[in-house]
Amino acid sequence: MKFGTKAETLELILPVIKSAEVLPQVRLSVKEWNSTCNEIVKKVMKNNWHDIDLIVRSSAINEDSCNQSLAGHFLSIANVKGIENIDKAIRDVIDSFNDNNEENQVFVQPMLKNVILSGVAFSKDPNTGGDYIVINYDDSTGSTSSVTSGSTNNTKVYYHFKEHNKIKDQNLCKVINLVRELEEILQNDSLDIEFAITEEKKIYLLQVRQLCVNNKISHTLELEKNSNLKEALKDIVKKFDQLNIHHPRLYGRKTIFGIMPDWNPAEIIGIRPKNLALSLYKEVITDNIWAYQRDNYGYKNLRSFPLMISFGGLPYIDVRVSFNSFLPAALEDNLSEKLVNYYIDRLIENPSLHDKVEFKIIFSCYTVDIKERIKILLNYDFTEEECIKICDSLRHLTNKIIDGNDGLWKKDIEKINRLEIRRDEIMNSSLDKISKIYWLLEDCKRYGTLPFAGLARAGFIAVQMLKSLVSIGVLSKIDYENFMGDLDTVSSNMANDFKNLSKVAFIEKYGHLRPGTYDVLSSRYDETPDKYFDWNFKEINKSTNKKKFVLSLEQLNSIKELLKQHGLIQDVLGLFDFIKIAIEGREYSKFIFTKSLSDAMYLFKQLGEDNGFNVEECAYSDINIIKTLYSSSKNLKDIFYSSIYSGTRSYEMTKQIVLPPLIVEGEDVWSFNQPSLEPNFITLNNITGKVVFPSESKRLKGSILFIPSADPGYDWIFSHEIVGFVTMYGGMNSHMAIRAGELGIPAVIGAGEVLYNKWKLARLIYIDCANKKVEILK
Structure with missing residues (x-):
């Protein structure tokens, strides 16, 4: 069976489909309408459709093909009733074609009622071409078009590996059976299918077209x-x-x-x-x-x-x-x-x-609200005595970490400072590239990521302690925002340096950074500085309502009493000194260790190029070949080639695999719902802005930037006067969350795939951090 227009294909399928219903239709061409419009309206009315709601749908000649889909490009008008309204709706749909082709079609169908689930199913993963059935559906609004129109925030996404037969949800089972039957009828495994299921448990086929997949093989x-x-x-x-x-x-x-x-x-x-x-x-x-x-x-x-x-x-x-x-x-x-x-x-x-x-x-550390928070365990068969034991052990651990004299974080700051000296020694030595890479990474682990891991732990405890003071009402949310805005981190220094240093001096200091700290394909700042920075723009984002963090006498006394009650060894000033230095120290240690890491990656790229491998090929290699090459006399080119070849082949499979963000049982590997996450909203501000992406550097000013993830290498974005940003992944204590708090920039960190992919299709969005919501404006 060959595809026709949208309406023609439904007509052809109607007599043979067994797994779904197809609604009756009246189809007409623009040519027919232009010559006998009154007769066509009468024809529609002859179907006893006088008193029911109808939908007038487009069915243009160029609407769908194997090379492009114009889904949603033309007008469809729902809930139409009466002769005059039918006449107007058909004219409006025809006007939306804009190409004067009289072969274009319009078709009229009854509106489907009592819909409990509707959506779009792909018979192949449209992103990877993988052998998955992907179902985007809405089971909350009762609309047949909420998924295709983007009018709901409740869209769900379900992945099902085609050759797997266990399907728990009976409604989704109906959709999968429909997909399989249509593949057989149309002899095509790349389909885009619109469907709806009613309260009567009937599934209706609303449309089927060829799915445009770019990576055809x-x-x-x-x-x-x-x-x-x-x-x-x-x-x-x-x-x-x-x-x-x-x-x-x-x-x-x-x-x-x-x-x-x-x-x-x-x-x-x-x-x-x-x-x-x-x-x-x-x-x-x-x-x-x-x-x-x-x-x-x-x-x-x-x-x-x-x-x-x-x-x-x-x-x-x-x-x-x-x-x-x-x-x-x-x-x-x-x-x-x-x-x-x-x-x-x-x-x-x-x-x-x-x-x-x-x-x-x-519960990973002691905080002044832990005795209240830990009560939840009493609902899960823990005893009060057990809760006390947990609190006591966490208090002992936390006191050891936050100690102002012998705290572990202080030793870690001392250790991270030694790394820069050792890095310079290696880079300025006469060692060969393999030896330099080997020792840069060894020192990076011992003097870089090891203390960074400790400072990251201290930084987390610091944020937890601060948030606990908010939760019990000693500090307000505004106090918390003001404290975060007062931090003096590498990122805030970078903003000031961008404003005050020359281009050469700025790149000398920050040139090792790159978006995607571990991605050799992402260029360093010093490799493509003009890609990242607008050197003509020297005004850096500053929150207009930022206030200094100051403790009142009442707050100081309350915290002093709390520390005494909870057996925490720090005094008030010592506690806030720890909180500030721990958060700043985490960011500083990350900045320092990434120098050694970035240099090692740069040398690795050079090593590959010296032996005939470009940077794209090097990205598929395994860093562990450096240990092999350093500790043996094996042929460098052979080792490199073997690693690249193996990595390239395995990555072809990696691209096809789709897994849920949380794997609870083995069955999840075969089929799963992509869960919506609870995004982290940073600051209490709100903002409206156009949606842009990092590649659109000339459009960043005044925009809301969308980036999949955000490590320190993305700090360049703040030199472009963005008004907010959204990430797919990230936590409330991540680098970019800290950065947004410092600058007072509204941000949504860790939106998850479902929400991120929905919001990024908008042109204009509104972010309200205080009320934790995002609205698509257009």
Whole structure:
């Protein structure tokens, strides 16, 4: 069966379709309308449609093809009743064609009533070409067009691997059966289908067109790819099952995996990093460093446990390992087991909190509101005595960390300062490139990411302590905003330096930064400075209503009494000194260690180019070849080629795999709903602005910028007078959250894929941080 126009295709399918209903229609061409319009209106009315609501739909000749879709481009008019209104609606739809082609068509159908679920289904992943059925649906508004029109914030997205037959939701099962039947009828596996399901549990086919997929490949390669994808998914399920069983060195009866908890790889390296970025992140942080420093800070010893697991090239945090690492070292075994099980169960109950686990689920430090917060455990079979034990162990741990004289964070600041000296020694030495890369990364781990991990922990405790003073009413939300605005971080210094330093001096200081700290394909500031900065613009964003943070005498006395009541060893000034220095120290240590990391990546790129490999090829290599080359006499070119070849092939599969942000059970690998996250709104301000992206550097002024993730390398955006920004990934304590607070810029951090992809299609949006909402204006 060949595709016709929208209306013709529905007519052809009507006699043969078994899994769905097709509404009756009256179809007409523009030519027919121009010659016999009155007769056509009478024809519509002859169907006993006088007293029912109708819909007048476009069916243009050029509306859909295998190369382009003009879905939503032309007018459709719903809820039309009566002869005069039908006449006007048909004329309006014809006027929307704008090409004077008399072969264009319009068709009229009854309006579908009592809709409980509607949406669009793709028989192939439109983004990757992967062998998934992807269903975008709305089950809350009762509209048949809410998904296609973008008129709802409640759109849900469901992924289902085609060869998997278990489908839990009966309504979605109906949609999948419809997709499969249409593929058979049309002998086409790239379909875009509109559907609706009514209260009577009937599914209606509203439209089917060819899906425009950019990465077309031959049928033979398609079969091979899909077969390999199935095997890759089987391997992921097998690995999940292996890691999910009881482990004698871990508390907790099971685990789950997420892309955002703890060291949130989705924000730092993305959900599909190339092999160099993935291996670098594992090497300098998530394989060993993270656990060493957490152990040093008084938590359970998780050394030798990798925190991040690669599922087909997609990075996930082992949540059970992470939750174990937040247990105070002194906490007894039985209570530790009970607590980890509670944490995991709570996250399964509330998957939208997977980027907020330390704020919303776990207890990783002592705060002045903890005795109130920990009462929630009493609802989950914990005793008051157990709650006291948890609080006591957290108090001991926290006092050790925040100590003004012997606090671990002070030693970490001293250690990070040694890294810059050692970096200069390596870079100025006569060592070969392999040796320089090797030692830059070794020093980066020992004197960079190790103390950074400690300062990141101190920074988190600092923010938690500050937020706890707000939660009990000693500080206001405005006080919190003012404190964050008073911070003196690398980022705020960068803003001032951009205004006051020469271009040469500025690049000398900040040139090592790049958007995507671990991505060798992202150029450094000093490689393409004009791409990132407008050197003619020297006025930096300043919040007009920013006020200095000052404690009143009443607040000071209240906090003094609180510290005494809770057995915290710091005095008031010492506490705020710790909070300020810890947050600033985290940002400073990140700035310093990324110099060594960035230089190592730059030399790695040069090493590849010296041996005939371009930077795109180098991105597929594994950083661990440097250890091999440093410790052996193996042929450099052979090692490089083998690593690139392996990385390139594996990444072809990585691009096809789609997984949920939180994997709770093995079955989730085959089919899942993409959950909406709870975004983090920064500041209490509101703003309206046009939607732009980093590549549109000339349009950034006065705009709301959309970026998938945001690490320190994105600080260049603040030199362009943006009024707000939105990220797909990120937490409330991330670098860009701190940065937005400093500048008083409204930001939505960690919107998640569903909301981010919806909002980015708008031209103008309104962000209201105080009320935690985003509105599409046009």
